[in-house]
Amino acid sequence: MPQYLFSDSTYTIFKENTRPRLSLISVSTENSAPIFRSLHSHEDCASILFVLEGSCICTLEAKKYQLKAGDIACINAGTLHGTMAAQKKQAYKIMGLDIKNLHLKGLPPLHLIDNESSPILHTKDYQSMLTSYAVILLDLAPLAASPQAAQTANHLMHSFLFVLYKLIHESKNDTKEDTYSLGLQIKEYLDQHYLENLKLPEIAEALHMNTYYLSHTFKKATGYAPMQYVTQRRIGEAQNMLLSTDLTVTEIAMRCGWNNSNYFQSVFSNVVGMPPGKYRKAWKSK
Structure with a gap:
């Protein structure tokens, strides 16, 4: 019968005195x-x-x-x-x-x-x-x-x-992506301001480029149109609040950049596939 003797190794991948x-x-x-x-x-x-x-x-x-x-x-x-x-x-x-x-x-x-x-x-x-x-x-x-x-x-x-x-x-990848590409610069701006009342011409003006070039560059780099990305970020923040707070749907809408709760619920349903209240119940009932 095969037998396998294991070494008495103290090798660890974790930094000293830490345990995940x-x-x-x-x-x-x-x-x-x-x-x-x-x-x-x-x-x-x-x-x-x-x-x-x-x-x-x-x-x-x-x-x-x-x-x-x-x-x-x-x-x-x-x-x-x-x-x-x-x-x-x-x-x-x-x-x-x-x-x-x-x-x-x-x-x-x-x-x-x-x-x-x-x-x-x-x-x-x-x-x-x-x-x-x-x-x-x-x-x-x-x-x-x-x-x-x-x-x-x-x-x-x-x-x-x-x-x-x-x-x-x-699997280490030897090629390093350019983290300072124009697409990521646009992304950094959107990440900083996505909860504000953003409009595409104002974004383009802030970044000193025309709206078509901004949209084309960002879409090529990320797969998203700029305002689609803003919506994704807002919906993501709303999901976090639905799962981690007891705030009402209206309060969450206001905190995530929507001034109209009904419109927020419509956008949320279109993106997620269910209304915010149902989404909260689906996760909290697990």
């Missing part, structure tokens, strides 16, 4: 909470999205990626991100992990990747192993209130990160 903590596990399927999340960010955790079945479209900052089964999106703290189904009525299953107190060696706190690495990983030879971890984590998720289950899930998350760390370094 799994704070949340989520799962999206066509029969559960809606997959759509508009652009939003988390400042207190890094996040992992692992597509187990089907496919989805993931937006990171202002770039869209299509993910299929076996793909992982690595999301550093503070990174704007959003997800949506790749096709209507398509079966999918996506696991999300939010990780606090993460500090990988050689990276800033709450970072999974550096600026030179692709945020999208194709798991390839590691897919079976990572899927096994994911299945157990999802089995443990309903038991999150149990200290024993929480500790087990945390150890599994550490194992998941070890494999992911190896995969990231094997």
Whole structure:
């Protein structure tokens, strides 16, 4: 019978005296909470999205990626991100992990990747192993209130990160994108002012370019028209407030740049696929 002797290694990928903590596990399927999340960010955790079945479209900052089964999106703290189904009525299953107190060696706190690495990983030879971890984590998720289950899930998350760390370094992208491109300069302006009463001519005037050139450049860089992007940011902020506060829909509309609650609800329904109140109930009833 084969026997395998493991080394007594103290190797770790975590910075000395730090241990990451799994704070949340989520799962999206066509029969559960809606997959759509508009652009939003988390400042207190890094996040992992692992597509187990089907496919989805993931937006990171202002770039869209299509993910299929076996793909992982690595999301550093503070990174704007959003997800949506790749096709209507398509079966999918996506696991999300939010990780606090993460500090990988050689990276800033709450970072999974550096600026030179692709945020999208194709798991390839590691897919079976990572899927096994994911299945157990999802089995443990309903038991999150149990200290024993929480500790087990945390150890599994550490194992998941070890494999992911190896995969990231094997997949390292040697090409560095120009972070100072004109498209990203436009994005930075929109990110700073999206809650204001923005109009395209005023944006163009502030950035000293004509409206056509601004729209064309931003669309080419991000896949969004400028005002579409503003709407996505506002909807993302509204989703965060619906899930994390008890503010009324009208109050949220006002805080997210809409002066008319009915119009906000109409836009929200068109983008998300359901009204704000129903969206809040769908997530809070999980």
